[in-house]
Amino acid sequence: MSISATGIHTMNDDLKVLVQELSKTNPNADVIKTKTDMLGIPYSSDLIIMMSEVLVYLSKVNNPKNA
Numbered sequence: 278m279s280i281s282a283t284g285i286h287t288m289n290d291d292l293k294v295l296v297q298e299l300s301k302t303n304p305n306a307d308v309i310k311t312k313t314d315m316l317g318i319p320y321s322s323d324l325i326i327m328m329s330e331v332l333v334y335l336s337k338v339n340n341p342k343n344a
Contacts, residue, residue, distance in 0.1 A: 291315050292331070299327055 295312035298304045309327065313320045318330050 288316065292335075296331060299324055299331070 291312050295309065295316065295318075298308045298312070304324065306322065310320050312318075313327070313330075316334065318327075318334050321327050321330065
């Protein structure tokens with residue numbers, strides 16, 4: 278399975294927006310829900326859990342052999 282350059286760009290953009298939103302003092306839950314749905318990351322209203330899920334996601338994307 279291959280991902281086009283456009284698909285990777287979109288995934289990186291979605292991930293960037295998600296991390297920026299999670300870093301805010303008052304993050305928008307709708308933005309977080311939308312981006313997690315797009316990326317296939319489980320959603321939680323707990324911001325610490327969400328950051329953990331993002332790290333797990335990144336480790337799977339960066340090391341597919343270990344996923």
